[in-house]
Amino acid sequence: MRAKQMHLEIIEGTDKKFAIIISDESRQVVVTYDTSSKELQIPLINELAEFIRRNESQFRGILHNKKSESYYVGFRLDFSIIDGKDISKFKDRNNIIIREKGKVLVESAVGKNRLPEVYTDASYDERVEKGAFCVLRKELDGSYEAREFVCECQDSNSAELEAVIRALEIYEDDLRIITDSQYVRKGITEWIIHWKLNDWHTANGTKAKNIDMWKRLDRLCENRRVEFGYVKAHNNHFENEYCDLMARIKREEG
Structure with a gap:
């Protein structure tokens, strides 16, 4: 395309x-x-x-x-x-949107996955301005590795963004990131194309939020294949529910 x-x-x-x-x-x-x-x-x-x-x-x-x-x-x-x-394919949340060496592709999630999956989720409490997130890696053999971190950001969207950034910093191989954040998924595969053309301004003429974080995520997607999948939050999905729980525990501890 x-x-x-x-x-x-x-x-x-x-x-x-x-x-x-x-x-x-x-x-x-x-x-x-x-x-x-x-x-x-x-x-x-x-x-x-x-x-x-x-x-x-x-x-x-x-x-x-x-x-x-x-x-x-x-x-x-x-x-x-x-x-x-094909707009319908990009809107279909069951599909995988891919960043691969400068290209943006979309594929069906149906079929055997060839890459390790990394699930991320964040929990942010605006009342006390505290947040944390969990990164859960699932290998192709079904084994897991989980890590939890305290957030450095100050709202729910940027916490979700920080979680994906940290995941790609920890794991430098090709990955499938699975998040419940459409802000992250659409931002890195669609919105960022227009932001970069307009000195990081949106279609409304206002500055995009979290510019430095988007730049970091954009760099982390270069020269590798990163697949972005979506899972609905709080929908009895094991890995997403686990990340949500561990993020909340880490937030309360921090």
Whole structure:
């Protein structure tokens, strides 16, 4: 799958309807978008317009995720779209999203796993500003190794992020990370692509949170294969429940 980098600028707006110019290295097209009705009009005038139409669901995802106050004349954003990306596969939480030597892939989790699994979970109590996390490695032979750590961060999302970072620092081989945090899973496989194009700003024009941590995680995914799987929290999943329990115990001890 090939990614195309483009630039977006809102050039006109009345009430909730906006004219947006999209450009690449050689072409441009003006699209209109209604933030209330979600109606998107893309005039088919050139190859760029055809590309956007062909990958409309990805473009809509960017527009839909923007907050209403970020729609104003003069707003600019660099973004990328992967030609032919199957959004449904990325949204399917049963699939594995893979970072491998600069590429992002998606595969079904069904079938024999070829990599050790590392489960992570964090527990953070905002009332006392204390947190901890557990890293549980499961080898292909079914044996386990568990480690617990006190968090250095100050909210639940960054605690989950720290857990995955520590896991990849401890274990330097190819791994399958399994987390109950969509923040971590989607952040490192999808959102970070746009953040890096925009000096770590989101589609709303605000700075992304936990930038230094995301940079660390991004570096740890380079030159190796890291598979990101998802498990629903508190759903009687043995490894996830174990990590949750041990993280809570470590948090209370710390």
